Amino acid sequence: MSDLVDEASGVTSTRAKKVSESDLENFLLQKPGWQLVREDGVLKLRKIYEFENFEQALSFANRIGVLAEEYQHHPDLVIRWGACTVIWWSHELGGLQRNDLLLSAKTDLLFRI
Amino acid sequence: MSDLVDEASGVTSTRAKKVSESDLENFLLQKPGWQLVREDGVLKLRKIYEFENFEQALSFANRIGVLAEEYQHHPDLVIRWGACTVIWWSHELGGLQRNDLLLSAKTDLLFRI
Numbered sequence: 001m002s003d004l005v006d007e008a009s010g011v012t013s014t015r016a017k018k019v020s021e022s023d024l025e026n027f028l029l030q031k032p033g034w035q036l037v038r039e040d041g042v043l044k045l046r047k048i049y050e051f052e053n054f055e056q057a058l059s060f061a062n063r064i065g066v067l068a069e070e071y072q073h074h075p076d077l078v079i080r081w082g083a084c085t086v087i088w089w090s091h092e093l094g095g096l097q098r099n100d101l102l103l104s105a106k107t108d109l110l111f112r113i
Numbered sequence: 114m115s116d117l118v119d120e121a122s123g124v125t126s127t128r129a130k131k132v133s134e135s136d137l138e139n140f141l142l143q144k145p146g147w148q149l150v151r152e153d154g155v156l157k158l159r160k161i162y163e164f165e166n167f168e169q170a171l172s173f174a175n176r177i178g179v180l181a182e183e184y185q186h187h188p189d190l191v192i193r194w195g196a197c198t199v200i201w202w203s204h205e206l207g208g209l210q211r212n213d214l215l216l217s218a219k220t221d222l223l224f225r226i
Contacts, residue, residue: 054187074167079190
């Protein structure tokens with residue numbers, strides 16, 4: 001999935017690209033843990049990352065925060081003792097853009113215990 | 114509600130105290146925005162704090178993280194663009210302790226835009 005992460009460096013130009021069905025299938029096959037969910041009729045990508053305590057989960061959320069500011073694209077984060085759930089989707093589109101796949105792949109790279 | 118916050122400084126001794134119905138009623142009357150919710154049969158206190166962007170919501174979550182480590186009692190936090198939802202309850206009791214009221218009151222003191 002390194003191609004996705006490489007592509008993210010030119011994320012501005014890919015921002016408006018709606019995700020294709022095959023891109024999404026490939027992503028879900030290649031990136032373990034990510035789930036396609038529908039909330040209020042909107043498709044989103046969700047993954048639960050597990051940690052040893054609250055502090056580690058919050059630290060991970062802060063690393064994602066830096067990424068989100070860098071790309072001006074912000075996920076939902078649920079922090080609890082031992083876990084951080086990350087949810088990416090595109091508000092303006094009411095669903096998934098290719099950008100969401102890119103940032104999901106980048107989120108995986110930020111994960112460390 | 115300053116009495117609650119003062120009491121929080123001796124939180125270790127109050128940790129095991131189950132919340133009384135009148136304490137809970139008083140809390141909800143005096144502290145706007147907090148809602149009593151039931152998730153999976155467990156009573157919890159939830160409040161949504163609004164911000165101008167994602168960064169401010171994450172910054173608030175970090176202030177709550179310091180509080181949570183100090184008292185070794187950790188809420189659920191939902192961070193999204195413009196809001197941070199805070200949920201306090203006591204895992205070990207499967208419900209609300211007086212401690213949860215104390216830390217909810219302290220969370221209000223951490224709120225600033």
